[in-house]
Amino acid sequence: MASAADRNPAIVLVRPQLGENIGKAARAMLNFGLSELRLVAPRDGWPNPSAGPAAAGADVVLERAEVFPTLADAVADCANVYATTVRKRGVTKTVVTAEEAAREIHAAPGKSAIVFGPERSGLETDDVARARAILTIPINPDFPSLNLAQAVILCAYEWSKAQALVQPTVEDLLPPASQDELDGLIAHIEAMLEPRGYFYPYSRVDATRRNLRNMLTKPGWNHLEVRTMRGVLSTLERDPAKG
């Protein structure tokens, strides 16, 4: 059984040009919990002093980055290799979206890798041929120039979303108030409206009450919010300037 870290895909950058872009890719990876970066023949060698500042704190990814002479070496231990490209290729190969790839990676046994080509030119046909599948991000056909770090972050994001265990969303909402509390609020506001002629003409009183109730049940206010609204009403019952 592979360990959790082994199940995380490696991000492979093939012949990246600017150190800055390597740093940005590292940052994008770590934003969504990926930390295994592999570099194939980076143009300006490695380490690259421009990478660190661009990583904005994701130094651990850069420090552990491994360098390989060829893509074949970089993915030698990988069972599931995805080649990212936005361009159509004359290659007969399965094409998946980033979302589909993410699901496959979580389900598949063996190590996975997502491979990105150099800035501007993208992956060579030979690099693409090495992959099991093509990963394509559906993009605006009139403006398909996705930069390297952005392509990486979209793949990392989808991988993170697909991770079944990682779904503790920020949830500090209180449960909705009980029907009792809501009825108390509605009775309060009706009692204030009644002597002021709100329900006139009385032939419409049922519809008007229903309307009011619909409006006040719509928010799903919680206990504290209902209490605040009761406070508002109590305040409005006072005479002005006597507050």
Next chain:
Amino acid sequence: MASAADRNPAIVLVRPQLGENIGKAARAMLNFGLSELRLVAPRDGWPNPSAGPAAAGADVVLERAEVFPTLADAVADCANVYATTVRKRGVTKTVVTAEEAAREIHAAPGKSAIVFGPERSGLETDDVARARAILTIPINPDFPSLNLAQAVILCAYEWSKAQALVQPTVEDLLPPASQDELDGLIAHIEAMLEPRGYFYPYSRVDATRRNLRNMLTKPGWNHLEVRTMRGVLSTLERDPAKG
């Protein structure tokens, strides 16, 4: 019936600092088919010469960008306003993921806006209070520093993905009231509460106002509901028995 372009959300950048980041955000938007950029009080004015090169061809987005003095002005015509934040807020407000927001935006009638705070600091609590919901991107809690263009691209990407899924639904719900109408309601209730001492002690006035605004933005009341609520308030301003 709103046109297709009207259904696309506006991207609102609040007090962005660097022109370069505005350009990168514009590029990220256009990658996934969004083109309506609104800027609230950009630090270095507008236009900004650094934005163009960073937009890498997305000039049309920058050329059409509109500048507003405040967030209130920028979203005055919007019915569905999402405040993006990765930090937990002491605000009782619905929290949705980028994916959920994307689905809601496609389904909801009325204009939508996704609001992003300044680089580093993010949105102020008062800005967040103005929104109907908080949009949070579930991110690595140990490395949550998402840059502006990356946050924008993830939201634009989800919007684009959801577009493919949307079935045109028969919509007999009324669209939510505009931010303008909502501001009118809030001003009305505050004007009634003020002379009755609701905001005493004044040291807490900002928090109390924010609390009230959060509560009243939560329902997503439509035009008729806001008008009904205004009618309720006008009735409460009368003396009892004189109705």
